[in-house]
Amino acid sequence: MRKPVAKNRQIDFIFPVMIFFAFTMSALIVILFAAQVYQHTVEDAAMNYNANTSLAYIREKVHQHDNGRIGITDFNGCQAIVMKEELADETYATYIYASDGTLRELFIKDGTKDNFSPSSGQAILDVQEFSVVNERDRVLFFTCTDDDGLTASARVGVYAGKIITED
Numbered sequence: 503m504r505k506p507v508a509k510n511r512q513i514d515f516i517f518p519v520m521i522f523f524a525f526t527m528s529a530l531i532v533i534l535f536a537a538q539v540y541q542h543t544v545e546d547a548a549m550n551y552n553a554n555t556s557l558a559y560i561r562e563k564v565h566q567h568d569n570g571r572i573g574i575t576d577f578n579g580c581q582a583i584v585m586k587e588e589l590a591d592e593t594y595a596t597y598i599y600a601s602d603g604t605l606r607e608l609f610i611k612d613g614t615k616d617n618f619s620p621s622s623g624q625a626i627l628d629v630q631e632f633s634v635v636n637e638r639d640r641v642l643f644f645t646c647t648d649d650d651g652l653t654a655s656a657r658v659g660v661y662a663g664k665i666i667t668e669d
Contacts (some may be wrong), residue, residue, distance in 0.1 A: 553654035556605050556627045556646045560598060563607075564642065564658045567596065572660050574634050574642070577608075580620050583634050583642070586612060597623065600632035605646070636665050 560583070564572060567585035575584045575597075582599035593612035599620065600606065606623030630647045637643040637657065642665065645655040 552627050552629060552648035552650075553646045553652050556629055556632070556648075557644055557654050557656040559605075559626060560644055560646075561656060561658050563596070563598060564660065568660055568662045572642075573665055574636055577615060578618070578620050581633055583644075598626075599623065600629050600646075603628055603630060603649070605629045605632055640665065 563585065564583070567587060569587065571586040573584050573586075575582050577584075577597050577599050580599040580601050582597045585596045585598075587594055587596075595610060595612045595615070597608045597610070597615065598605070599608075601620035601623065605626040605628075606620070607626055608618060608623035610618060628649050630649060630651070631645070631653075632647075633645045635643045640660045642658045642660065643655065644658065645653060647653045
């Protein structure tokens with residue numbers, strides 16, 4: 503019989519080390535890829551926040567005031583949407599417009615808009631531009647551009663009546 507000869511085999515040490523190294527590199531690549539995907543997702547969400555949130559806010563306001571008294575007007579040099587409502591036998595108007603890089607909302611007694619400046623409104627969100635167009639008989643088309651230059655748009659239907667025109 504032959505006696506087992508004890509040889510110093512380097513492969514017995516190198517093979518497990520190579521397997522460990524391959525596993526470590528694979529895990530590192532997966533972690534770096536996942537971090538990059540997460541970073542892009544966070545950046546996209548932040549870029550979409552102001553433009554899309556401002557349009558969602560405007561859509562909700564239009565739906566709240568959908569009583570046939572919604573219109574597009576000029577508010578001291580700013581294009582605005584106006585929504586009128588009756589409260590305690592008085593007519594009040596809510597104006598939504600962009601001024602000084604901010605989407606603003608102003609709730610005042612109807613007919614007194616000349617007494618207020620565009621900076622009088624409550625700041626909602628930062629936007630570069632805001633525009634609204636009466637696209638069809640009962641459809642308003644809104645466009646908002648945020649500080650990063652991202653533009654979002656939306657159409658809102660007015661169901662209770664036609665779009666009014668305020669002079």
